[in-house]
Amino acid sequence: MTESITQSLTDAERRPVGTLEGRHSIATDTDSGPLPLDGPEAGVILERTRASVDPELRAAIESLPDGMRRVARYHFGWEHADGTPAAGNAGKAIRPALVLTTAAALGGPGARAAAVRAAVAVELVHNFTLLHDDVMDRDTTRRHRSTAWTVFGVPDAILAGDALQALAQRLLAQDPHPAAGAAAVRLAACVVELCEGQQVDTAMERRGPADVTLDQVLAMAEAKTGALLGCACAVGALYAGASAADVEAVDAFGREAGLAFQLIDDVIGIWGDPSRTGKPAGADLAARKKSLPVVAALTSGTPAAVELAELYEAPYDGGDLEPTVLAVERAGGRDWAQAQASDRMARAMHELSRAIPDPEAAGGLLALAEFVTRRSS
Amino acid sequence: MTESITQSLTDAERRPVGTLEGRHSIATDTDSGPLPLDGPEAGVILERTRASVDPELRAAIESLPDGMRRVARYHFGWEHADGTPAAGNAGKAIRPALVLTTAAALGGPGARAAAVRAAVAVELVHNFTLLHDDVMDRDTTRRHRSTAWTVFGVPDAILAGDALQALAQRLLAQDPHPAAGAAAVRLAACVVELCEGQQVDTAMERRGPADVTLDQVLAMAEAKTGALLGCACAVGALYAGASAADVEAVDAFGREAGLAFQLIDDVIGIWGDPSRTGKPAGADLAARKKSLPVVAALTSGTPAAVELAELYEAPYDGGDLEPTVLAVERAGGRDWAQAQASDRMARAMHELSRAIPDPEAAGGLLALAEFVTRRSS
Numbered sequence: 001m002t003e004s005i006t007q008s009l010t011d012a013e014r015r016p017v018g019t020l021e022g023r024h025s026i027a028t029d030t031d032s033g034p035l036p037l038d039g040p041e042a043g044v045i046l047e048r049t050r051a052s053v054d055p056e057l058r059a060a061i062e063s064l065p066d067g068m069r070r071v072a073r074y075h076f077g078w079e080h081a082d083g084t085p086a087a088g089n090a091g092k093a094i095r096p097a098l099v100l101t102t103a104a105a106l107g108g109p110g111a112r113a114a115a116v117r118a119a120v121a122v123e124l125v126h127n128f129t130l131l132h133d134d135v136m137d138r139d140t141t142r143r144h145r146s147t148a149w150t151v152f153g154v155p156d157a158i159l160a161g162d163a164l165q166a167l168a169q170r171l172l173a174q175d176p177h178p179a180a181g182a183a184a185v186r187l188a189a190c191v192v193e194l195c196e197g198q199q200v201d202t203a204m205e206r207r208g209p210a211d212v213t214l215d216q217v218l219a220m221a222e223a224k225t226g227a228l229l230g231c232a233c234a235v236g237a238l239y240a241g242a243s244a245a246d247v248e249a250v251d252a253f254g255r256e257a258g259l260a261f262q263l264i265d266d267v268i269g270i271w272g273d274p275s276r277t278g279k280p281a282g283a284d285l286a287a288r289k290k291s292l293p294v295v296a297a298l299t300s301g302t303p304a305a306v307e308l309a310e311l312y313e314a315p316y317d318g319g320d321l322e323p324t325v326l327a328v329e330r331a332g333g334r335d336w337a338q339a340q341a342s343d344r345m346a347r348a349m350h351e352l353s354r355a356i357p358d359p360e361a362a363g364g365l366l367a368l369a370e371f372v373t374r375r376s377s
Numbered sequence: 378m379t380e381s382i383t384q385s386l387t388d389a390e391r392r393p394v395g396t397l398e399g400r401h402s403i404a405t406d407t408d409s410g411p412l413p414l415d416g417p418e419a420g421v422i423l424e425r426t427r428a429s430v431d432p433e434l435r436a437a438i439e440s441l442p443d444g445m446r447r448v449a450r451y452h453f454g455w456e457h458a459d460g461t462p463a464a465g466n467a468g469k470a471i472r473p474a475l476v477l478t479t480a481a482a483l484g485g486p487g488a489r490a491a492a493v494r495a496a497v498a499v500e501l502v503h504n505f506t507l508l509h510d511d512v513m514d515r516d517t518t519r520r521h522r523s524t525a526w527t528v529f530g531v532p533d534a535i536l537a538g539d540a541l542q543a544l545a546q547r548l549l550a551q552d553p554h555p556a557a558g559a560a561a562v563r564l565a566a567c568v569v570e571l572c573e574g575q576q577v578d579t580a581m582e583r584r585g586p587a588d589v590t591l592d593q594v595l596a597m598a599e600a601k602t603g604a605l606l607g608c609a610c611a612v613g614a615l616y617a618g619a620s621a622a623d624v625e626a627v628d629a630f631g632r633e634a635g636l637a638f639q640l641i642d643d644v645i646g647i648w649g650d651p652s653r654t655g656k657p658a659g660a661d662l663a664a665r666k667k668s669l670p671v672v673a674a675l676t677s678g679t680p681a682a683v684e685l686a687e688l689y690e691a692p693y694d695g696g697d698l699e700p701t702v703l704a705v706e707r708a709g710g711r712d713w714a715q716a717q718a719s720d721r722m723a724r725a726m727h728e729l730s731r732a733i734p735d736p737e738a739a740g741g742l743l744a745l746a747e748f749v750t751r752r753s754s
Contacts, residue, residue: 064569065569065570065572065573065576067573067576067577067580068569068572068573068576128539132535132536132539135531135535136531136532136535136536153579154512154513155513155575155576155579156576156579158509158512158513158535159509159513159572159575159576160572161539162505162509162538162539162542162568162572163568163569163572163573165539165542165543165568166542166565166566166568166569166572167565167569169546169550169561169565170561170562170565170566170569172550173546173549173550173558173561173562173565174558174562181550181551181558184546184547184550184561185547185550185551188543188544188546188547188550189543189547191539191540191542191543192441192442192445192540192543192544192547193442195442195445195536195537195539195540195543196442196444196445196540198532198536199442199444199445199532199533199536200444202530202532202533203444
């Protein structure tokens with residue numbers, strides 16, 4: 001199933017570029033043609049984003065009362081559990097980069113500078129959902145470290161998440177920029193959608209394999225993964241003073257790119273190389289996760305779908321996963337997911353070209369979209 | 378110790394008026410003299426508040442996606458767990474009443490009408506904290522019903538709380554009133570303070586009886602109970618266009634009244650009549666809670682304090698609680714708490730008279746303050 005909303009993304013960020021079949025076609029088989037290879041590098045954009053966002057992000061966290069500040073500093077990788085400074089691995093700041101890059105593309109450097117506070121708000125919301133998702137999913141590792149709830153306990157992790165959501169909204173409410181109010185409305189609506197995605201996700205995992213439709217799992221993935229990427233772009237567009245149509249177009253761009261990412265992430269969850277993913281082969285199948293390729297296979301109406309449903313009805317017994325992997329493949333789950341990912345990236349590019357027709361201006365966003373879907377192992 | 382932030386208040390609301398010693402002196406031993414008995418009745422104010430607030434509150438909840446809407450409808454008492462309609466026992470709406478009554482007192486009926494959306498936002502924040510506090514504290518009963526997490530599971534209760542916080546901020550961000558931005562900043566800062574109160578509370582419960590100071594427990598009670606009552610008043614004042622000094626004065630009024638309430642609640646937790654409280658006598662002592670009277674006793678430097686600390690070092694063995702009750706009394710815990718409660722109510726009245734010198738205009742707020750501290754059993 002789709003992973004905790006951006007555990008996946010942050011996992012993705014540390015994986016080396018590699019060999020996922022279909023990757024290159026995903027990045028280039030679009031209405032907009034091949035990526036502008038002379039455009040800005042995603043790595044440079046992300047580094048610039050962190051330089052712009054970090055001071056305000058740290059100031060927001062430092063404003064927290066003691067107990068929650070410790071949890072947040074740990075969660076962001078700035079401190080070890082004992083409070084000593086850590087090198088920091090706070091994630092790659094994809095979402096703030098989408099805010100700032102969209103603002104710059106539609107409004108120039110002034111809009112980018114004005115949107116820094118909003119970019120911090122988006123990053124705070126993202127991290128609030130990570131803290132809470134880890135509690136709900138009982139995940140014990142994030143960014144190569146123990147999750148906050150395992151270190152500080154469930155109450156402190158819940159409270160730190162609550163406080164980060166409040167900080168995000170406080171930043172926007174204090175921002176005198178004329179777009180701040182609209183950004184706050186959009187971000188709050190996005191939080192509700194993120195919650196919905198997580199809620200449907202946990203509910204679906206409790207259901208039998210026959211009780212989940214492809215539309216449901218796609219809608220869940222869009223809410224859980226696509227919504228905040230879309231919101232980040234939309235907030236950037238608002239700070240650039242973009243038209244309502246352009247705001248919606250970049251929102252759709254972010255959503256479609258997020259879905260493409262999730263599809264590829266789910267493919268890797270089954271067919272990824274364990275030596276690169278750090279997870280055992282077929283880990284998602286062993287956990288009986290209803291990931292996108294699995295649900296596509298289950299609902300394919302093929303003989304292999306029946307076989308897969310039977311396998312999924314029983315808990316994993318520790319045996320050979322190969323028959324399950326093959327059932328998903330024979331039922332068309334892998335082909336479907338790869339075709340869908342290509343299709344979603346094509347749609348993303350199309351939406352982007354509507355808002356930002358100039359390929360040079362759109363180059364940064366294209367590079368970021370390529371980056372989040374550049375999965376290899 | 379201080380209970381989950383307004384479990385206490387809602388418990389208070391269903392207790393009949395009764396016999397708590399010192400109650401009448403609390404309500405009348407103030408700078409402002411006796412309550413204006415010909416002023417508005419708290420019951421009428423609360424009823425009018427619910428009539429004003431309920432439509433907007435229900436509309437906000439109805440806007441939620443299916444899964445979270447079910448949890449919220451249940452939590453507010455509008456539905457049973459199976460989704461059938463319930464008579465509804467959503468609490469007495471003390472906080473929205475403070476918003477609307479302060480707005481009316483400082484700005485007249487127009488300000489009251491304009492502040493309805495903000496009152497709903499405050500009530501949403503309150504209920505978000507209830508949902509999360511119940512998860513953290515593993516409380517199984519609220520408002521005479523099973524808590525949401527026991528019915529829908531921890532993830533859904535966390536997510537519903539997250540969504541209510543987002544709804545609260547969305548309402549303010551969508552509100553064109555000129556005070557909405559300042560109210561949003563204040564409410565977000567209050568959420569951080571509420572989280573801090575809950576965080577310190579859970580941390581203090583893990584400490585030994587010798588490791589908690591009276592200042593710490595008072596600060597915790599102010600953050601956990603006083604802050605949102607103060608914020609509610611402050612938000613009402615903002616919508617009335619009040620001066621910064623008046624906003625701070627009514628905030629202090631709400632905080633002090635909240636602390637008075639908590640002190641009385643803690644006294645009842647030890648000396649309340651079980652036939653009225655519905656809890657066994659001395660329940661807080663059996664749970665070794667570090668309530669305000671207990672910490673006052675522990676830090677009194679008396680021989681009884683030593684005795685109480687020894688009793689508190691060991692978990693409750695199911696035996697007679699009377700020696701523990703007497704140790705708190707002999708160490709001065711009860712007298713201190715009642716004197717403190719009187720003092721806090723006096724301060725509350727003083728703050729209120731600074732912002733609203735006319736006793737008739739202040740009558741509604743006085744009645745509400747009297748109501749929240751009118752504890753009997």
